Amino acid sequence: MTGIYLLFILILSIFVGFEIIRKVPATLHTPLMSGANAISGITLIGALSLAGGENQHIATWLGFCAVMLATVNVVGGYLVTDRMLAMFKKR
Template sequence: MIAIYLLFILMLSVFVGFELIRKVPATLHTPLMSGANAISGITLIGALSMAGGESGQWATWLGAAAAFFATVNVVGGYMVTDRMLAMFKKR
């Protein structure tokens, strides 16, 4: 029964997230992604705590995978933000 509630919350968050991002103008997508890097940093901290915890082998592997993907997301986001900011510098 609780899985139905969790599935409902997941579907609702996907719908709300899609609608919010769809209404953002194209010129604001990169700054919005830059702000989302902070959220990925929080995800990275949670993934590291899960990977280093004593929760079991599956939790350790999932935490390590989540830490890897969150790190890729944070680094890639900051690289894109840096390139965007470089476009506004005078030559």
């Protein structure tokens, strides 16, 4: 029964997230990207603590995967933010 509740929360969060992001004006995308990168940085720190802890092997591997994915997210987000901000610079 708990799995059904978790699936319901997942589907609801996907729907709400999509509706919120869809209605963001274009002028706010750069600040929101920077905020999302900061949150991903916090996720990266949590993943590092999970991967480096003395846990079960599956937790260490999941932590390693979380570190890799969060790193890609943070670096990619900052690259996109830098590229968007470069559009506003005078040549």
